[in-house]
Amino acid sequence: MAEDSVAKKLKTSPPVIGTHNGHFHADEALAVYLLRLLPTYSSSPLVRTRDPAVLATCHTVVDVGGEYDPAKNRFDHHQRTFTTTFPNHNTRLSSAGLVYMHFGRDIIAQHVSLPRDHEDVSLLYEKLYTDFIEAIDANDNGISVYDPAAISAAGLEKRFKDGGVQLSSLVGDMNFPDPTASPGEPQDEDSLFARASSFIGHVFLRKLQHAGFSWLPARTTVGAAYHSRTETHPSGRIIILPQGGVPWKEHLYNFEKEASGGSEPDPANQVYYVLYPESATEGSKWRVQCVPVSEGSFESRKPLPESWRGVRDEELDSVLAAEAERTGKPKILEGAVFVHASGFIGGHKTKKGALAMAVRSLEE
Structure with missing residues (x-):
């Protein structure tokens, strides 16, 4: 035994x-x-x-x-x-x-x-x-x-x-x-x-x-936003994410590469701006973030206009309104929050306003 x-x-x-x-x-x-x-x-x-x-x-x-x-x-x-x-x-x-x-x-x-x-x-x-x-x-x-x-x-x-x-x-x-x-x-x-x-x-x-519980689910979210981007704006340069905190950069680059048959994406078809709410709270402010030239880069494909950078709140609203009056372009809803001094990100109190900022930036 x-x-x-x-x-x-x-x-x-x-x-x-x-x-x-x-x-x-x-x-x-x-x-x-x-x-x-x-x-x-x-x-x-x-x-x-x-x-x-x-x-x-x-x-x-x-x-x-x-x-x-x-x-x-x-x-x-x-x-x-x-x-x-x-x-x-x-x-x-x-x-x-x-x-x-x-x-x-x-x-x-x-x-x-x-x-x-x-x-x-x-x-x-x-x-x-x-x-x-x-x-x-x-x-x-x-x-x-x-x-x-x-x-x-x-x-x-x-x-x-x-x-x-x-x-x-x-x-x-x-x-x-x-x-x-x-x-x-x-x-x-x-x-x-x-x-x-x-x-x-x-x-x-x-x-x-x-990777398993944030990055992987984000692939579906970013994919949906990428494939419907022309519904957001005819240029296809803007995508909208339904929530903040989504790790989108790597997925976006991958979808762009896939759309180009595995080669480097055509610059004419690249996304410039990603919009998302700051939080899940109702009435949350919205962000406009520029897409970097590469995942680890601090250089944006198309930064927000120089005249907006480092300006906040009512002063930024005034700048946007003056530009609309001078150029004859549509006015942007009041409620602009800020644009970073480097122009890589900005914010607005509303989704509509954030989208308008991105569209205006495309035209600059």
Whole structure:
């Protein structure tokens, strides 16, 4: 009976995860966390060692061992022969990317309660890699965002240091004892790794939460607004969203690209302005936001007129009224709220007024 109990315990024990000890990095810290998001590994113990004999006893090994063999649950990327990349990407994978490539669909499907082969799971799988995991892979493999030779040839220099605020750098700092830790809180190497793994893992979960429950539903909302844009204005340059807080930029660029057959959108068909209410409250003010030339740019495709910028309330109403009288264009309903000094966004107390501001701006 005793032997049967021991055998049963060994058979049902959670699979042991192995990684290296010593100085840790963001990639294996995230890889371990990702595995533990799955039911199979949710209570898995972690062994940190470089001893091959000990690693051989582990069910799954990441970032150490010199072997990549998913059939054997070995996920190292340090061997000279390793060249694996995520589908349709060029960045060589780290242990984080390897674990994500093999287990990411299951993690996402579980999180959003959809079948593994669902189209939305595929969209999120690609997005999470592109927006988050790939940068960790690149950092761990020493791959720069831009070609250093091209940067040097162009004579470009950084305006300030940004390494200290990068996620991989923050994880690296966690190798050292935390001076803010509570008295008696463990500061040994494994405890520091556990905190680092939890830290970067929670960032991943926030990204997944936003992508699954904000970004993904927004695709439907933005798509409807984009495909009905000529009903808003014959030019097709203005879209109206039914609520604020919708992450619209990436979706808009994608719909524009799709409309151009996958190529860069024709400038003649680009959207210039996005309108939305500030809140769900009845009678909410409305915003007119200019579409940037690219997702991360501060430059607008067509900023609001220079004469409006930095002007507010009654003064802005006066400027709009004077321009209408001078040009003979239709008057804009009173209730203008503001236009930012850079011209990238403005506001009006009403939807009708915000639309009129966008239409007038198109004509400038």
